[in-house]
Amino acid sequence: MSIIGEFEQQVRTAVTAALSDLGAADLQFVIELSSVEGVDLSVPCFPMSKAMRKAPAMIAEDMASRIQPSGLIAGVSAMNGYLNFVMDSKPMVAGVLNDIIERGSDYGSMPSSGLRVNVEHTSTNPTGPIHVGRARNPIIGDTLARCLRKCGHDVTTEYYVNDVGKQVVILTWGVMNVSDEVADAEREEHAKAAGHEKERDKTDHRLVAKYRVANRRMESEPEVQREIADMLRRFEDGDEEVIGNVRRTAESMLDGLRETLEAINVTLDRYTWESQFITDGTARDVVEQLKGSEYAGQTDDGAWFVDLKDFGIQGKNTKFTFTRSDGTTLYTTRDLAYHLDKFTRSDRVIDVLGEDQKLGSKQLCSALEILGKETMPEPLFYSFVSLPEGKMSTRKGVVVYLDDLIDEAVAHAYDEIKARSVTRGNDMSEERMMEIARIVGIGAIRYNIVRVQPEKQFVFKWSEALNFDGNSGPYLQYVHARACSMLRKAGEFKHVTDPDMLDDGFEVNLVKVLSRYEEILRQAGEDKKVHLLPAYGHDVAVAFNQFYASVSVLDSGPRRDARLTLVECARTVMADVLGCLGMGAPEEM
Structure with missing residues (x-):
């Protein structure tokens, strides 16, 4: 045990004895690092107030009077409802320095826990380069994973590749139908609007130009809109040709995204494709399980949903739809299958999510509960990064990459x-x-x-x-x-x-x-x-x-x-x- 661990243990023993002396031997307490100058550890007495029927300040003073400095404890005092402890500096100096010299870069690391932790982060749609607005996700996720490894856990970082939705199908249509000449003209125009001499010659930057052209044509040309809708239906029906084309397009885009991530020292251990849960049938299994639950229902046009009002979700968001009226699955259904898969290979699942996903995350957990899961994913929400000029949009081309x-x-x-x-x-x-x-x-x-x-x-x-x-x-x-x-x-x-x-x-x-x-x-x-x-x-x-x-x-x-x-x-x-x-x-x- 480190010298700091020994000090904390002595503090715990002293506080337990003092509480016992005050007739509150079974009372739980926490020990915190103190931000007060000259104080090392503190015990907040506020949580004890109700059980002991005393003001926190009085509890702290009563306990301080019963604890005498000894061992590593050089001083004890009460202040504003906190019981404060000071560590003897001499053994602290020798102990900490010896520990760092002995352990080197392992200093601060904790023993192996045997716990498997999955951290899903980034997971940006493979339809364009990563922009500054989303930059928080990979940096927070990667930093968290590094810290969890220092905590002794077996950590896997994971990117969930959305290769099923409408946006990636639009991109695929663009790759197949927009010529390089048209895309280059689009890139040149985009660079000029952004004040750049030229567009970056990188896979994701080249492909996003085709996405922008395809998106505009879809909005203005009914025939293009029909072609993209047909591709989307064929994908959902398991058409191998369409799925293969979309997968190849997404993989090309991912090559560019990985290059960007590696530039900021972010690498991921695993890439899981959303289409997997269509092709292997697990999304359909989720549909059948949800249909059989007491919360299931159908809309007039035949779409299936589960009613989540008993799970704390209110208003218009109580209906969690898991199939369209034609029976095809939704992103939400496949996300359920994905999380069920993650829990087969992880003890703890952490999702790094934008703040716009709070409702979706709550609905996901409610649906997992209906499916019988007791352990839930832990969301880590973040607010999007903006620039002084305002928000950004990939679709409109108003971005800083x-x-x-x-x-x-x-x-x-x-x-x-x-x-x-x-x-x-x-x-x-x-x-x-x-x-x-x-x-x-x-x-x-x-x-x-x-x-x-x-x-x-x-x-x-x-x-x-x-x-x-x-x-x-x-x-x-x-x-x-x-x-x-x-x-x-x-x-x-x-x-x-x-x-x-x-x-x-x-x-x-x-x-x-x-x-x-x-x-x-x-x-x-x-x-x-x-x-x-x-x-x-x-x-x-x-x-x-x-x-x-x-x-x-x-x-x-x-x-x-x-x-x-x-x-x-x-x-x-x-x-x-x-x-x-x-x-x-x-x-x-």
């Missing part, structure tokens, strides 16, 4: 790195500057998007994302590079974790911040609070800079090795935080 955002971020990072290199007289090569610019630019995007709580509205601003100071990705990367530079200059040194050599307040504070890493990972992963990870990374960077500014490291005499040990440990944790955020950890900037 993630590819463009990546290029802009890298270009801005390059300008900043080049300016700093000139100012400092560094002789960094052009190739090296571009390499670092890509690491910093991608890191800026990922950090800026994940630092905001997913459910909060988010307007992407260049000035915030690409800021090299303050709460930003480049700031954390720069502090990591500073630590690397110090270690390079130091050369060889021996590890010293003697707390008497690290007794400055800023040194102790930095170690305290490092000690919180496992708990932050636990909250970011288990509780799906990924925004806590960049906040923690910023805390580490700030604490490191305060330490760096307050004491000499390289010229500190007998304390030199101990301080270099602290620098190395801080660098280890910063590098791992950057890794969990899907960001590179440059050693020079």
Whole structure:
């Protein structure tokens, strides 16, 4: 057990004894990391108030009077309804640093749980490039998966490919009927409207031009509308030719989407195709099961639905339709089959979803309950990213693509790195500057998007994302590079974790911040609070800079090795935080 784990255990034992002394031995309580300066762990007494018939402040004071500092507990106090604990700094410093030295990049990781966790994310329709509005999904999903792996779970990331709906059929019709010349003219016009010299020569960007042309023709030409409707019906009937054409089109589009995702350090373990649940019959099995439930009914035109008013869904949304009037299945039906499939290979299923899917997710869970499932998928909802100019639409061509955002971020990072290199007289090569610019630019995007709580509205601003100071990705990367530079200059040194050599307040504070890493990972992963990870990374960077500014490291005499040990440990944790955020950890900037 880590030194922090031992401290928490001693706090738990002390609180349990105090509650027993107060006649409340069976009362449950929680121990939290404290945000109060000078306090390490806290026990909120508010949940105990009703059972103990006392004000939270009085409960905290009564318990504080019954707990004497001992072992790792250096101080106990009551404040505003919280019972606060301070850890003895000396064993804390030695314990944390020894733990980091021994475990290296595994510091903060938890033992294997044996739990299989499925994280479905991205799953954008394969009808065009990923735009900035949807950029939150893969970044949140990938960060969550990384944190869950650090929590000891066997994690599979998954992309659900919508190769059945009307939009992908329109795209397929466009690929088969819109000439390259017409598509190139469309791309040129689109680039001009967006203020670009030319459209990007990338598979998904080439195909989306055909989608836009096909969509306009469908809206204006009845014959095209009939052809697309016929393709859709044939697909639903299992026509192998149509299904094959659509699958090939979607796969081509996915090649471009994967390239974009890989550029922001996102890879997925598995791709599951929606059409699978038509061809293997499982969507039809779901239909038959739902038809046999007591909640099933039919509309006048023959469509089947289940009534969900008994499941907390109100108003016009109580009818969850699972077949059309002609008996064909809907996306909702296939989504049920998909989730039933996921639960056969996962113990915990997490869906990263846009905020517009809240009702659909609730209806899905209600239908799963009707089908007899006890375990439900866990949705992680996020608000869409917008730009100061407003919302975006792929169909109307009013978008900013993630590819463009990546290029802009890298270009801005390059300008900043080049300016700093000139100012400092560094002789960094052009190739090296571009390499670092890509690491910093991608890191800026990922950090800026994940630092905001997913459910909060988010307007992407260049000035915030690409800021090299303050709460930003480049700031954390720069502090990591500073630590690397110090270690390079130091050369060889021996590890010293003697707390008497690290007794400055800023040194102790930095170690305290490092000690919180496992708990932050636990909250970011288990509780799906990924925004806590960049906040923690910023805390580490700030604490490191305060330490760096307050004491000499390289010229500190007998304390030199101990301080270099602290620098190395801080660098280890910063590098791992950057890794969990899907960001590179440059050693020079």
